Amino acid sequence: QLQLQESGPGLVKPSETLSLTCTVSGGSISSSSYYWGWIRQPPGKGLEWIGSIYYSGSTYYNPSLKSRVTISVDTSKNQFSLKLSSVTAADTAVYYCARQPPRIVVVPAAIIPGWFDPWGQGTLVTVSS
């Protein structure tokens, strides 16, 4: 059974870079054609998609965060990572990682990320000095 687990600092100072890792167990990131995504949820609020990376390394990012986000994959460790730079208190949230099946789009030709399943348990990151 595929499981995902987020890890990283629970407290980050304003203007610094938030770095999280998602470790995948029960399956290989590189041997299956999936997207791997990050989602966040501020306390008491709804869900926001951050970005997704294909097993091949291609990425899609939410335009609202694109200038500050980098998602990468380390197949040797069966992990993928999130970096969010120049954080502020508005970035305080529970951060989730999840697997996504690909969806083939004919026009324009593309393979884009689909729904999220399964999810990691989430990790709370607080931005505060």
Added chain:
Amino acid sequence: EIVMTQSPATLSVSPGERATLSCRASQSVSSNLAWYQQKPGQAPRLLIYGASTRATGIPARFSGSGSGTEFTLTISSLQSEDFAVYYCQQYNNWLLTFGGGTKVEIK
């Protein structure tokens, strides 16, 4: 960006009753819509994808319908474990977006 709007924000239902949740897209998403359930302190759980296909292990009392811009999640007979927040999400466009959620509470 495709905006997803869920209604109502809160739904008060008695156990055993039927619950009907709505999700509207600002433009057509075809059938590229998923539903999730989230309980306090837990990660969301996939219920439905493709607008109407139940995910593995999801009870038959959960059903999804709709296409284009109007979607519905129906819980036929609410059990105690179904009281939670429900989110819809479109994946028709690469810019993935979620609805604001509907909280289903005990009446």
